[in-house]
Amino acid sequence: MSRNTVLIEPIDAPFETVINALVNAPEEKIEHQETNRSLAEWTGKVHCMDCIALMNMLPAESVSVIVTSPPYNIKNSTGNGLKNGSGGKWPQAALLQGYEDHSDDMPYPEYVVWQRKCLEAMMRVLKHDGAIFYNHKWRVQNGLIQDRAEILEGFPVRQIIIWKRKGGINFNPGYFLPTYEVIYLIAKPDFKLTPKANAQGDVWEIPQARDNEHPAPFPIELAQRCIAATQGGVVLDPFMGSGTTAIAAEILNREWIGAEISPNYCKIAEQRIKLHEKTKLTPCRR
Numbered sequence: 475m476s477r478n479t480v481l482i483e484p485i486d487a488p489f490e491t492v493i494n495a496l497v498n499a500p501e502e503k504i505e506h507q508e509t510n511r512s513l514a515e516w517t518g519k520v521h522c523m524d525c526i527a528l529m530n531m532l533p534a535e536s537v538s539v540i541v542t543s544p545p546y547n548i549k550n551s552t553g554n555g556l557k558n559g560s561g562g563k564w565p566q567a568a569l570l571q572g573y574e575d576h577s578d579d580m581p582y583p584e585y586v587v588w589q590r591k592c593l594e595a596m597m598r599v600l601k602h603d604g605a606i607f608y609n610h611k612w613r614v615q616n617g618l619i620q621d622r623a624e625i626l627e628g629f630p631v632r633q634i635i636i637w638k639r640k641g642g643i644n645f646n647p648g649y650f651l652p653t654y655e656v657i658y659l660i661a662k663p664d665f666k667l668t669p670k671a672n673a674q675g676d677v678w679e680i681p682q683a684r685d686n687e688h689p690a691p692f693p694i695e696l697a698q699r700c701i702a703a704t705q706g707g708v709v710l711d712p713f714m715g716s717g718t719t720a721i722a723a724e725i726l727n728r729e730w731i732g733a734e735i736s737p738n739y740c741k742i743a744e745q746r747i748k749l750h751e752k753t754k755l756t757p758c759r760r
């Protein structure tokens with residue numbers, strides 16, 4: 475897939491019209507081509523493909539937890555200087571170029587439609603007691619906050635966790651420097667945290683990922699906290715990037731499945747996961 479390929483047809487309508495149509499549209503039948511392969515055939519692999527295509531092949535209600543961070547569509551920002559600005563020394567500056575095989579530059583209504591389709595596919599594969607940890611970032615567009623409500627409308631958002639991550643390149647004289655991202659906890663009705671996990675609260679202070687050649691990784695600790703707070707079962711990350719969720723799952727001895735569209739990021743993820751396995755297997759020297 476080329477850098478600028480979008481996954482759906484462009485929409486020629488004002489933003490409000492698209493959002494109203496979306497939210498009031500009759501429920502769409504999900505086209506999935508579930509195979510009779512057991513879930514075990516999908517686990518322990520980064521599937522180098524479109525995430526909706528992968529999820530549509532997985533059995534319904536088969537995964538227990540989804541930890542993921544989609545592309546933020548940040549390249550078309552009006553407010554934070556990413557479009558033409560310079561990121562200086564900050565690690566997020568890498569996103570000035572978008573991702574290798576995804577431009578991160580969709581018209582916003584198309585992006586909303588795409589992300590809602592991704593969430594629908596996630597809800598289908600999620601068990602009745604499962605949950606999605608959906609990491610996203612709010613931003614200011616044309617002077618007004620864009621809190622991603624259109625994406626989440628109608629999905630069972632139970633809580634918004636603040637990931638206080640520090641640092642940013644978004645110095646704008648009109649508002650304070652943003653220092654957090656959000657994690658939407660989207661939960662099916664029977665979802666429960668592990669005992670005492672609730673005590674850690676809803677503001678998580680975790681430094682940003684370092685030493686990672688992917689332009690927008692989250693830290694292993696973030697994925698680890700999400701997975702550790704759940705009761706067990708298979709972990710899915712539909713936007714696997716550099717393999718962070720898989721590494722967190724490995725650390726917690728949980729099975730995992732990943733999708734990633736970019737062949738290069740798939741390679742990076744496989745290498746990171748292998749490296750982690752080696753570290754795990756090396757006995758400590760005294």
Ligand SMILES: C[S@@+](CC[C@H](N)C(=O)[O-])C[C@H]1O[C@@H](n2cnc3c(N)ncnc32)[C@H](O)[C@@H]1O
Pocket residue numbers: 481523524525526542543544545546573574575576688690691692693712713714715716717718719733734735736739
């Ligand atoms: C924010 S990054 C995820 C980073 C990841 N959490 C990590 O720690 O490395 C989003 C990823 O989604 C990938 N992506 C974009 N479109 C995709 C699609 N349709 N299916 C699967 N992956 C996609 C991008 O290539 C990018 O690596």
